Amino acid sequence: MLRLPRYIRILLGKELLDLSRDRKTLFTSILLPLTMLPLLGLVSLLLIAQQPVNVAIVDLDTSKYTDPQLGLTVDSHWLVGNLTHYLRSYGYNVSLAESLEVVRDPKVDVVVVIPPGFAENASSLDRIAHVTVYKKAGYQAASRAESLVYSVVSAFSYNLSRAKIAALLEIANVAASLQAIRNPVQALTELVSVVGERVSFEAELRSLFARILVLALSFVVTPAASYVIDGIIGERERKTIEFLMVSPAPLSHIIYAKMIAATILGIISAVFDAAGLVLYMFFMGLVYGIAIGIIVDYRLLVLHAVTAFFTILSTITIALPFITKTRGIRSASNIASIVTTAGLVFFFTGFLIDYIKLPPHILYPLYAIPYVHSILAIQAYVFEDPVRSVMHILLLALVSLALLIGATKTIDPEKLLVAPS
Amino acid sequence: MPRKVLVVDSVHKTYKGGVYAVRGVSFTVYEGEIYGLIGPNGAGKTTTLRMIAGLIKPSKGSITVDGVDAVREPFRARKLVGYLPEEAEVYSRLKGIEHLKFYAELYGVNNVDEVVEYGASLSGLGSRLYERAGNYSKGMKRRLLLAIVLMRKPRLALLDEPTSGLDVYASVHVREVIKKYVRETRSSVVLSSHNMLEVEYLCDRIGFMYNGRIILEGSPKSIIDEYGVDNLEEAFTKAIEEFRSA
Numbered sequence: 001m002l003r004l005p006r007y008i009r010i011l012l013g014k015e016l017l018d019l020s021r022d023r024k025t026l027f028t029s030i031l032l033p034l035t036m037l038p039l040l041g042l043v044s045l046l047l048i049a050q051q052p053v054n055v056a057i058v059d060l061d062t063s064k065y066t067d068p069q070l071g072l073t074v075d076s077h078w079l080v081g082n083l084t085h086y087l088r089s090y091g092y093n094v095s096l097a098e099s100l101e102v103v104r105d106p107k108v109d110v111v112v113v114i115p116p117g118f119a120e121n122a123s124s125l126d127r128i129a130h131v132t133v134y135k136k137a138g139y140q141a142a143s144r145a146e147s148l149v150y151s152v153v154s155a156f157s158y159n160l161s162r163a164k165i166a167a168l169l170e171i172a173n174v175a176a177s178l179q180a181i182r183n184p185v186q187a188l189t190e191l192v193s194v195v196g197e198r199v200s201f202e203a204e205l206r207s208l209f210a211r212i213l214v215l216a217l218s219f220v221v222t223p224a225a226s227y228v229i230d231g232i233i234g235e236r237e238r239k240t241i242e243f244l245m246v247s248p249a250p251l252s253h254i255i256y257a258k259m260i261a262a263t264i265l266g267i268i269s270a271v272f273d274a275a276g277l278v279l280y281m282f283f284m285g286l287v288y289g290i291a292i293g294i295i296v297d298y299r300l301l302v303l304h305a306v307t308a309f310f311t312i313l314s315t316i317t318i319a320l321p322f323i324t325k326t327r328g329i330r331s332a333s334n335i336a337s338i339v340t341t342a343g344l345v346f347f348f349t350g351f352l353i354d355y356i357k358l359p360p361h362i363l364y365p366l367y368a369i370p371y372v373h374s375i376l377a378i379q380a381y382v383f384e385d386p387v388r389s390v391m392h393i394l395l396l397a398l399v400s401l402a403l404l405i406g407a408t409k410t411i412d413p414e415k416l417l418v419a420p421s
Numbered sequence: 422m423p424r425k426v427l428v429v430d431s432v433h434k435t436y437k438g439g440v441y442a443v444r445g446v447s448f449t450v451y452e453g454e455i456y457g458l459i460g461p462n463g464a465g466k467t468t469t470l471r472m473i474a475g476l477i478k479p480s481k482g483s484i485t486v487d488g489v490d491a492v493r494e495p496f497r498a499r500k501l502v503g504y505l506p507e508e509a510e511v512y513s514r515l516k517g518i519e520h521l522k523f524y525a526e527l528y529g530v531n532n533v534d535e536v537v538e539y540g541a542s543l544s545g546l547g548s549r550l551y552e553r554a555g556n557y558s559k560g561m562k563r564r565l566l567l568a569i570v571l572m573r574k575p576r577l578a579l580l581d582e583p584t585s586g587l588d589v590y591a592s593v594h595v596r597e598v599i600k601k602y603v604r605e606t607r608s609s610v611v612l613s614s615h616n617m618l619e620v621e622y623l624c625d626r627i628g629f630m631y632n633g634r635i636i637l638e639g640s641p642k643s644i645i646d647e648y649g650v651d652n653l654e655e656a657f658t659k660a661i662e663e664f665r666s667a
Contacts, residue, residue: 010526014515019554023516239510243566246474246504247527248496414477 007217007249008046011257019261028215029223029265032274033216037280045283053141055087055110055149056097065119070167074123079131079156083112083271103134110135112149122160123231125168131373158182183386194384206297207362208383210280213304214350216273216373224266224312225336229323232260235333235414245413252408255320259404263312270308274301291302300381303389307377310396314370317403321410343371350375356383370399423451425485426577427473432482434468442468444483444633450577453463455599455608456618459657460630466613467507469630470579473611474504487576500528503575507582507613511562513555517546520554524569540572541558543598560591567595571602578602580612584619592616596623627653629660636664 017024040213061076080096087094095108103111111134122129135146156174165181191199232255237240243412246255278301319339328333346369349355355363357378366372375394380388427450434443443465450456458466460558473484475495484491484498491498499561511520521540524534530536542548544564548555550560554562563583570578584592596619603610614620620627621641628642637644639662641653648656 006529007527010523014523015510018512018514019521239506239508240512242476242505242506243509243569246476246499246506247524248494248499248529249527412592 005253007253008257008260011249012255012260014140015257015261016264017228019265019283025223025265026096027229029227030272031268033219033269034276036219036277037273038283041280042281052093053091053110053145054093054095054108055145056095056102056105056108056114057083057098058097058102058111058113060116061118063119065123066417067123067125069125070164070171072123072163072167074119074160076119079114079118079153082156083149083152086143087148089179091146092148092273108136109139110145110149125164130392145264150377199306205310205419206259207382208301209277210378211351212277213274213300214378215347216270216277216304216348217308217338217371217374218344219306220266220270220273221312221315222340223269223304224262225316225319225340226333227262227265228258228316228320229329229332229336231262232320232324232416233326233329237329241416245416251411251413251416255411256404257314259313261333262316266312267305267309270305270312271301273308300378303378303381303393304392307374310393310400311343311371311374314396314403315343318370320407324411324416334340346371346375350379354383356381356385356388367395370396370403375401423453424485426450426452426454427456427484427611428483429473430483430485432472432479434465434472434477435480439542443472443479446630446633446635447482447637448628448638450517450609452540452609452612452624455603455610455612455623457624457627458592458613459617459620459653460613460629460631464630465633466630467581470504470581470611470613471575474502474579478503479489485576486505501576502579503556503568503570503573504579505570505583507585507667509566511554511557511565513553515554516552517544517550517554517557517561517565520549520565520569520570525573528573530573536572540568544568544601545594545598558611558612560587560594561593564594564598567598571620573597574606574608576608578608578610580610582613582615584614584616592619599623617657621653631655631661631664636660647666 002262003269057080059076059080063074064075064077066073085094099109100111102108113132113134115130115132118129118131121127130379131149133146134150135142137214161182162178165178169176169178191201191203193199193203235244295373300392319336323332326335350371355366355375356367363372377389377392377396380386380392427448429449430447432443432446435441444463444534446469454633458469460466468477469574469640472479473486475492475498479492486498487496487501489501490504500518511517515523518541519535521544523539525533525536525540531587532620544550546561546564546565549557549561550565554565557565567580568579578599580599584595587595599610600623601613602608612620612623624641626638627639627644628635637656639647643655644656645651651657
C-alpha cells in the first residue's frame with residue numbers, strides 16, 4: 001500500500017484537522033455542489049408552475065362552413081375549443097377576446113387570431129387557412145405557450161388533412177392508406193452504440209449526463225484553488241508559515257501536504273457535485289417519467305471523481321509558481337482565477353463539442369493542455385472506449401505529477417516568507 | 422572553556438538592488454548562555470536570526486550550530502535549533518494541545534507524550550490547552566508558541582522579541598520560563614528585544630546591532646561600566662553616537 005513520507009503524513013493530518021473545523025470552506029465545497037443543481041431544478045420547476053402566462057384567443061371568423069365538393073364541415077369554434085383545452089391543461093390563463101385591440105394589452109403575452117374566412121378556407125380543396133400568433137418578444141414563457149399553440153394547430157391540421165383525404169378517396173372510389181398519402185416518405189432513427197448495437201433513448205440521456213459532468217469539473221476546481229491560496233499565501237498573512245518553515249520538514253513536503261488536502265477537498269466536492277447531479281436528474285426523471293437508475297451510470301461517477309482529483313491537482317500546480325510570488329491573497333486569487341477561467345473555457349467546450357471526434361491535427365496539439373485529458377477521459381468512456389479513457393486518466397496523472405514536481409522546485413522560500421515588494 | 426553552540430562568522434545579507442540587511446556580523450554563543458541581540462528597528466536582528474534558523478541564506482559568511490554548518494546543511498541544523506519568530510501566530514482552529522502534539526511529531530521527537538507534557542507545563546496554560554487557540558489572548562498565544570519552541574529542548578533557541586506586545590504578567594511569565602529553561606537544560610538562547618530591562622535581566626552577554634553591524638558586545642554590566650552610565654539604554658545611545666561620528 002502507498003505510504004506517504006512521514007513529514008507529509010503529519011502535515012496532512014494537521015491540514016485535514018484544520019479543514020474539518022473550517023465550516024465556511026466545507027459549506028462551499030460540500031453543501032453548495034450538493035444542493036445547487038437540485039435546487040436549480042426544483043426552483044425552476046416551481047417557478048415555471050407559478051409563472052402566469054396570459055393567452056388571448058380572438059376568433060374573427062366565428063363560423064361553420066361545409067365545402068360543397070367534399071361535404072366536409074369545419075367550425076372555427078372547434079379550434080378555439082382545442083386551443084383553450086390544451087393551453088389551460090398546461091396551466092396557461094386563457095381568455096377569449098373580441099378584437100385585435102387585445103394585442104396592445106400589456107398583461108397579455110400571447111394572442112392567437114383566427115381570421116375571417118378561416119372555416120371556409122380550412123374546409124376547401126384549393127386554399128390554406130391561416131392562424132396568426134402575436135407573441136410578446138423576449139419572454140420565455142410566451143415562447144413555450146407559442147410552441148403549444150403550434151402543436152395544437154398542427155394536430156388540428158393533421159386531422160383535417162386526414163378527413164379531406166378520406167373524403168377524396170370516397171369520391172374517387174379508390175382504396176388507399178391514408179398514411180401512405182399523408183406521409184409517403186418517413187425518416188426513422190435507430191439509436192445504436194459505437195459498435196452498432198441497438199440502444200435505447202436513455203443512452204442519449206447518459207451522454208447528456210456525462211457532458212454535464214464535464215461542465216461540473218469547472219465548479220470543483222475553484223474551491224480547491226482557493227483553499228491552496230489560503231493555505232500558502234493565507235498562512236503567510238496570518239503569520240503561521242514562518243513557524244512551520246523553520247521545522248525540519250522540507251518546503252516541498254509542506255506544499256505537497258497542502259496540495260493533497262486541497263485535492264481531497266476537491267474530490268469531496270466532486271463527489272457531492274455528482275450526487276447533486278444525480279438528485280437533479282432524479283427530479284427531471286420525475287417530471288419526464290424516466291427511471292433515474294437507467295440514466296445514472298455509477299462507474300461514470302467514479303471516473304468523474306478520479307478525473308476531478310487530477311484536474312484539481314493540475315490546476316493548482318499550474319497556478320502554484322505564480323501564487324507563491326504574489327504580494328497577497330488578492331493577487332494570488334487573480335492568478336488562480338485566470339487558470340480556473342481557462343479550465344472553464346475548456347470544460348464548457350467539452351459540454352458542446354465531442355473532443356474525441358476532432359481530427360488528429362487539431363486534437364494532438366491540445367494534448368499539451370491537462371484539461372483536454374480530463375474531457376477526453378469522460379468522453380472516451382461515454383463513447384465506449386474504456387481503454388482510451390484510462391489512457392487519458394494516466395496521461396492527466398503524469399502531467400499533474402510532473403507539474404507538481406516542477407512547481408515545488410520553482411518556489412523560493414525567501415519569497416514565500418516575505419511578500420515581494 | 423564552555424562549548425561553542427553558535428558561531429556566526431562575517432555574515433552578510435544583501436537583497437536585490439544591493440540593499441544591505443546585514444554586513445559582516447560575527448558573534449559566538451556558548452553552552453548555557455543567553456545572548457541578546459538588541460538594536461533599533463531595521464538594524465538586521467530578525468534577518469540575522471532567520472539566517473541562523475536556516476530560513477534565508479546568507480550572501481556571505483558562515484554559521485555553525487553545535488558543529489553543524491547551518492548554511493550548507495540547514496535541515497540538519499534546524500533539528501538543533503528552535504525559532505520563535507516575532508510575529509508568529511497560532512492556527513486558530515487547532516487546540517493548544519494539538520499544536521504541541523503536531524510540532525512534537527513534526528520534529529520527530531522520540532517520546533511525543535513526554536515532550537507534549539513538558540510543553541504543556543512550560544506554557545502554563547493548564548486546562549485552556551484544550552480550547553481552540555483562536556480564543557487565546559495574545560499573551561496565551563505567545564506562551565504556547567514559546568512552549569512549542571522549547572519543549573523539545575533544542576541546543577539553541579532563537580527568540581525574536583519573545584515578549585513583544587505582551588502585558589506585564591505575561592512578560593514576566595515568559596522571562597521566567599526562559600530563565601528556568603536555560604538553567605535546567607544548559608541549552609543556549611539568542612534573543613532579540615527592545616526592552617532593555619528585560620535584556621539586562623535575562624542576558625549573559627549582548628550584541629548591539631546598528632545598521633546591519635554589531636557595534637558593541639559584552640555583558641550588560643561591563644557595557645554599563647565601560648560607558649559610565651546608569652543603564653543599557655544610555656549606553657546604547659552613546660554607542661550609536663560614537664559609531665555615527667567615527
